[in-house]
Amino acid sequence: LPLRPRPDAAAAVAKDPRLLCAKVDKTLAPKVVGLIGIGLLRPDIARIVSLDPYRFRSRAIVSKLHYYLPLIGSVDNLLRMLKRESGLLSTNLDKVVKPNVVFLRECGLGACDI
Template identity: 60%
Template sequence: LVSTCGLTRPHALKASAKLSHLRSPANPDAVLAFLAGLGLSAANVAALVAKDPQFLCASVEGTLAPIVAELIGLVLLRSQIARLVSITGTTFRCKSIVSGLHYCLPLFGSSENLLRVLRDSVLRSDLERVVKPNVAFLQECGLGDCDIAKLYVLRPSPLSISTERIRTAVACIDGLGVPRGSPMFRHALQAVAFLSEEKITAKVEHLKTTFM
């Protein structure tokens, strides 16, 4: 791990505990060659393996190559896919990343806009049960694609929590007189989505003095 992946000895020691089941370097070597072929730098490979050692256990032919092929089908360049690997790490090994990106790309207007600000928190969320219902509800609240895209890239993102919780936050914001679709509405939602109702009230009162 130190010589082939560029890890520091402490990182290599930590990573090796998750790779102890490997009996041959064949699969890790294939993954490293695949990453090099995508254009990841040695530093990016080291960071990826330190963060997600089990990436070296992924099947190139069964998982990584098909995902890359589908992403190319979404008109992502190989250099952009390399950046995506660095950004998402573990999430890149999940085939759901393709459907997640396919859904959120229109919100950002282009793959470059998306990659510039993307975090992987929402890509880990269930697209059909969580993200899509949340986006649909927020569109009903008057938020446009630009505002929703700004919520998409937060960590944690309000789009990654249950729709019921989003509705509770919106109801509290409504009760405090913040107009839906207003600039303050998105800021309020961003600020209170992960708070209790009591803290929501205090936070929105503070936002009122800031934005109104």
């Protein structure tokens, strides 16, 4: 039987054709392994790639999602948040996000409020 392209893969390539030029062993596979290591399943990873394929190629995607996942509370919440605001993956964690989270916590907000 011939392989049929998955809709999420087709959507990711349509948004970012440069995914086809990325080196599997140096760019794509290490990110997939890292994301599986923080508890994401392959379907979750596919959804993230289809939401923001440009950022999936970035070096910091694993560390950013590793930070966001416990903050946001669940993979489903993370995916909903990324769907609404994919800019989270391009925002500098150390200079912007982490100081903002600290400030919001100092204002009395908990993780579920943030």
